[in-house]
Amino acid sequence: MDYNISIRLDKRRKKDTGLYPVKIRVYGKATTKEKWYSLNIDLTEKKFEEIWINPTNKNLRGENKELRLKLQAIENRANDEAKSLDVFDFKKFEYKLFRKTSDKNNVQYHFNLAIRKNIENNKISTSESFRYTLNSLANFSYEIKKCPIEKLKFQYIDIDWLKEYEKYMLTKGKSLTTVSIYTRTLRVIFNNAIEATDLNTEYYPFGKNKYKILRTKKVKKALNNKQLKTLFEAKPSNENEAKAKDFWFFSYACNGMNLKDIALLKNSDIKDDKFTYFRAKTFDKTSEKKEISIYLTDFTRKVISKYGTKDKKDFVFDIVDINDDHLVQYKKIKNFTRYINDHIKRIAKANKLPHEISTYWARHSFATNSIRKGTSMEFISEALNHSDLNVTKNYFAGFEDSTKKDFANTIMDF
Structure with a gap:
């Protein structure tokens, strides 16, 4: 010993x-x-x-x-x-x-551990994903299995339990994607418990000849050139819609820059005719940190000039404050994203564009239209900050058939 x-x-x-x-x-x-x-x-x-x-x-x-x-x-x-x-x-x-002996096999206990750990590591969005999954499992366990979440043990969750949970979610109107996300999150908790030697692998319900997590093909939604032109020329009915349109196209013009990265962009990141940043979503997932460079255009300069903060030592836009902690930042960015999405949808509806448009579409619209213009996959991979070309190919695999058709028709244009 x-x-x-x-x-x-x-x-x-x-x-x-x-x-x-x-x-x-x-x-x-x-x-x-x-x-x-x-x-x-x-x-x-x-x-x-x-x-x-x-x-x-x-x-x-x-x-x-x-x-x-x-x-x-x-x-x-x-x-x-x-x-x-x-x-x-x-x-x-x-x-x-220093825990109750019953915590070892308790599902809620391990979920709460994961939630606390991610909050401590300032991964607020990830902690929320664990929380949403836990709430969903709690509802199913109580309503269908008559077992309060406080008493739910890993040993209760087998193949039949998971299939019943899947059926329950679908009857509640949840999408296949949501079921997939929640069951993958539950799988992480199982793996955490096994790694902590709190659970024997014989109780692991996922994998070969066990429960198969639903695999869904998520189609990347994007506007085509005509739709982009319509949206860009659309006349907003108020200042909120004008702001939503400006930030949507700022994201598009900056290689599909995520709204969180836009919110965290600092004036010190801007040098001469470009700015550089590290993508927040992938920063902690790779050992090699890739700095992204975005060249400024007349349009992006105009947006910065219109909405930029006066304090040049602070963030470029007045979305979050330099003194905000990570939880406050997360809430502000989430509210700002909802604000942009709500108002860009109103513009889209008024101009007969897809009603489900969101800031998520800006990134995919950039990638789609880059492909349609004959841009190489290597360039798009670098612009999107993908780890390698295979990631970009998988990303492209999720686009609509019309996008693939356009790409196929231009591939031999030497």
Whole structure:
């Protein structure tokens, strides 16, 4: 064993009551470090000696016997949790020890762990995805299985459970894409529990000859040249619509720049005739950070001039504030995106354009029209900040057939 665990009386500090705290001492042999964890039990030296060091049948009665059993249970559990670790680690040991024994197999507990971890890492959007999935599973578990989410164990979730959940979601009007997202998120939680050695792999319900997560082909929605011209020349009925149109086309003109990246763009990122930034969505997913360069045009300069902040030390646009924490930033960007989407839809409806248009369409419209203009796949891959060309090809595979047809007709135009 690379650790040593024992129950000790901490005589380093005597309390005002004349008692000493009883603690569990853990020594890591590899690190040669020790930690003492409080058990919220205080005893005299004599009482600790009677109960723990040299107990006799005479002394182990009533409260003394109960306390002895309690300390023994704590020591046994601490040893069991330490033994479950491949390599002893204080952080992992503490995580396992200081929780209810029922948390180990509890689905809600592991979801909450993932939510907290992502919030701590400032991944607010990802934490929300876990939260939405947990809420959906809670509704199904309670309504159909009559099991409150607090009592849902991993062992209850098998192939039949997942198929029933899939059917439940579809009858509720949820899309295949939503079912796929939620079940993939649940799979992450299963993997987390297995990695933490809280769950045996025999209970894993996904994979070959088990539950197959629905695979959906998401068609990339985009405006064609004629529709883009109509939208660009459309006359907004108010300032809100004008602002929505300006920011939609700013995204389009900046290689389909995500609205979050637009919100976080700083004046210091702008140098001469271009600006550079790192895409927030992929920044933490790759070890090699790719800086994206966008050259300014008359249109993008006009948008910056019209909506830019006066404080040149701050963000370019007044969407978030430099003093906002990540949670506040997330909420502001989410509200701003909803604002743009609501008003761009109104313009689209008034001009007989697709009503489902959103800021998401700007990125795909940029990619689609670049392809239609004969731009190489390599250029589009770099512009979209894809990790490699295969990602771009898969991205293109999701476009509508008309886009592929146009591309096929131009491929031999040398």
